[in-house]
Amino acid sequence: MIDMDRVKTGIEGLDEMLEGGLPRSHAVAVLGSFGTGKTTFALQYIQQGLKEGEKGIFISLEEDQESVIANARSFGWELQPYIEQKKLSIVKLEPTDAKTTITRVKSELPEFIKSFGATRIVIDSVSLLNLLFDADHEKRSNLFALIQMIKRTGATCIMTAEVNDDNPNSSRDGLVEYASDGVIALRYEESKEKAEVQLTVRVMKMRRTTHSRRVKPYTISNKGIQVHAAAEAF
Ligand SMILES: Nc1ncnc2c1ncn2[C@@H]1O[C@H](COP(=O)(O)OP(=O)(O)OP(=O)(O)O)[C@@H](O)[C@H]1O
Numbered sequence: 001m002i003d004m005d006r007v008k009t010g011i012e013g014l015d016e017m018l019e020g021g022l023p024r025s026h027a028v029a030v031l032g033s034f035g036t037g038k039t040t041f042a043l044q045y046i047q048q049g050l051k052e053g054e055k056g057i058f059i060s061l062e063e064d065q066e067s068v069i070a071n072a073r074s075f076g077w078e079l080q081p082y083i084e085q086k087k088l089s090i091v092k093l094e095p096t097d098a099k100t101t102i103t104r105v106k107s108e109l110p111e112f113i114k115s116f117g118a119t120r121i122v123i124d125s126v127s128l129l130n131l132l133f134d135a136d137h138e139k140r141s142n143l144f145a146l147i148q149m150i151k152r153t154g155a156t157c158i159m160t161a162e163v164n165d166d167n168p169n170s171s172r173d174g175l176v177e178y179a180s181d182g183v184i185a186l187r188y189e190e191s192k193e194k195a196e197v198q199l200t201v202r203v204m205k206m207r208r209t210t211h212s213r214r215v216k217p218y219t220i221s222n223k224g225i226q227v228h229a230a231a232e233a234f
């Protein structure tokens with residue numbers, strides 16, 4: 001096996017499942033239904049990078065900067081100093097203003113990633129970004145182009161994606177799982193025995209590396225996401 005340079009997600013247990021972390025300059029989709037912890041995952045990934053002295057860009061189509069900061073603070077991650085030191089940029093894109101947003105993504109983002117020197121990028125969520133395009137072929141070509149553009153900068157990217165209501169293994173538009181280098185799925189499992197909903201994670205795809213295919217339980221606490229790698233989900 002080729003020894004690949006790894007980028008730690010900072011999520012305990014998950015990095016073990018990935019043989020140390022995400023392969024550097026991969027674009028990885030984090031799929032999940034509402035409330036499964038996609039945004040938390042993305043924040044934890046950015047926070048880990050900041051802790052390691054890397055720069056990050058958090059592109060949000062849902063929450064504005066203040067809300068992203070407050071969200072991170074609820075896990076004890078203080079982002080404000082990193083923003084002031086130009087180590088972190090939170091970019092809010094308007095999913096309703098298609099024309100402006102498409103222009104910003106296509107013409108400003110590549111230059112911005114390079115000049116900012118970011119090695120970690122988050123897009124939360126790529127499902128909302130895809131809504132900017134009407135036709136399926138446009139969604140597809142723009143998503144592939146965006147991923148290629150980010151990869152060319154050498155940055156490692158996490159894209160959160162909403163799932164299709166009928167299939168928790170597939171994203172809403174069914175595109176990002178093919179376009180990305182890796183897919184990590186977050187899921188609810190209804191337990192018949194216990195009156196409790198369990199959260200589970202699985203690595204469904206990770207190009208150019210071996211990885212665990214086991215289904216592992218995870219929890220979300222005020223310290224973020226923790227994957228219980230030693231436990232079995234079923
Ligand atoms: N500070 C916190 N401490 C403990 N648990 C939290 C905290 N913040 C969030 N959670 C848990 O994480 C869940 C949601 O996390 P998150 O917002 O990351 O999900 P999401 O997948 O991004 O949801 P959506 O699809 O709605 O954007 C909450 O419903 C809650 O159970």
Ligand SMILES: [Mg+2]
Nearest residue numbers: 038039040062
């Ligand atoms: Mg979210």
